[in-house]
Amino acid sequence: MSxxxxxxxxxxxxxxxxxIKCTLANWTGVAYKIPRTELEKCRERDDLKWSGCYFLFGTxxxxxxxxxxxxxxxxxxxxxxxxxxxxEHKRNPQKDYWTEAVVFTTSNNSFGxxxxxxxxxxxxxxxxxxxxxxxxxxxxPSPGHITEExxxxxxxxxxxxxxxxxxxxxxxxxxxxxxxxxxxxxxxxQEEQELFLSRxxxxxxxxxxxxxxxxxxxxxxxxxxVISPEEDAISxxxxxxxxxxxxxxxxxxxxxxxxxxxxxxxxxxxxxxxxGWVIWKDRDGKTLRDLENxx
Numbered sequence: 055m056s057x058x059x060x061x062x063x064x065x066x067x068x069x070x071x072x073x074i075k076c077t078l079a080n081w082t083g084v085a086y087k088i089p090r091t092e093l094e095k096c097r098e099r100d101d102l103k104w105s106g107c108y109f110l111f112g113t114x115x116x117x118x119x120x121x122x123x124x125x126x127x128x129x130x131x132x133x134x135x136x137x138x139x140x141x142e143h144k145r146n147p148q149k150d151y152w153t154e155a156v157v158f159t160t161s162n163n164s165f166g167x168x169x170x171x172x173x174x175x176x177x178x179x180x181x182x183x184x185x186x187x188x189x190x191x192x193x194x195p196s197p198g199h200i201t202e203e204x205x206x207x208x209x210x211x212x213x214x215x216x217x218x219x220x221x222x223x224x225x226x227x228x229x230x231x232x233x234x235x236x237x238x239x240x241x242x243x244q245e246e247q248e249l250f251l252s253r254x255x256x257x258x259x260x261x262x263x264x265x266x267x268x269x270x271x272x273x274x275x276x277x278x279x280v281i282s283p284e285e286d287a288i289s290x291x292x293x294x295x296x297x298x299x300x301x302x303x304x305x306x307x308x309x310x311x312x313x314x315x316x317x318x319x320x321x322x323x324x325x326x327x328x329x330g331w332v333i334w335k336d337r338d339g340k341t342l343r344d345l346e347n348x349x
Contacts, residue, residue: 061221067092076222081214082164086157087222093144093155096137103135105166106159107173110143111224112151114188117298121151122187122226124178126170126195129163151190156222158215171198172208180216180227185309187226230274230310231267248276249316249334249342253324255282260305264323266334268342272312273319273330279307282325292322316342 059078066073073092076085084101096102110123127139134141136157143149158173159165165173175197181189200208216227251264264279275281283305285293300308313319316330324333331343340348 059217061218063221067095074222076218077161078214078218081211082160082162083211083214083218084159084161085215085218085222086159087154088140088157089154090144090152093137093140099137101159101161101163102137102157103129104159104163105129105170106136106157107170107177108136108140108158109156109177109219109224109226110149110152110154110190111156111187111226112153114151120187120226121190122181122224123149123152123190124174124181124195125191126174128167128170149190156219156224158211168198168200169204169208171196172200172205173212176208176212177215177227180212184225184227184229186228186230187224230271230312231269231276247336247345249336251320251323251333251335253328253333255324258282258284262305262323264307266316266319268316272314273316275307275311275313275319275323277307277310279323280305281307281323285325288321288326289318292318295322296325 062077062079064075064077066075072089073095074087076087077083086096086102088096105126105128107124107126110125112121113119114121123143125139125143127136129135136159140155140157143152174195178189178191178195181187219225219227247267249266249268251266252261254261260282262280262282264275264281266273266275266279268274281296281301285296295311299311302308311322313322316334317328318330320328320330320333331346332341334342336345
């Protein structure tokens, strides 16, 4: 099983909505969460003028989707490193979407150009694989050429960075569904239980068949599910999701979609009000309500 972690969060402005410095026991890394409006206050911080990687986070005005841009910055002749790069982005009208930055550097300024290139490459691909945020990077960053020893060291840094990023409120690296560890350390991680829905829509002469997983965040309808092409008096939120989600010409969902409850997920699939606790079943035909009551 995963061991507990001791994370230190320092509210630099005495405000949970202000700047936050994050460190972790036995880790040389340092992370900062900096609201765009508070960037000016960071000019005197030497470690923000060093080498590292950074994330710009915002929200799309058109779709409401989360946006992330991932970059790297090395030490410059003017000594402005990461901080100088953030100010450049703040002045860039094409990057006016971001409202806060998260920065990763080290307490001993140990990152070289190859290190940050590798980290940028891995962070970008992890974010793309998770499919939580629209990643605004135009090109896939090059991983550079590193030794296997350095790769092992940087992968350990990445594992800590993934943990801290979630603590700071961004699940940019976290897929909607994932394997969970068992109590037996020798056992393989277990997949979250899959649930199924099958309903014939007589009016449309169509059978919708969906599969989903219940997670710590809610209920996820999985890619490959067939959803109703029509809807009848459903919630505005689900109506919007049905319009915005990716579905092919055969009404097959092309992405995972997260919901707050099983009933909301069932409504999304069937296009009408549905009781998710009885319509979602496991492979043996047991309803979600029966499964939860059994626990």
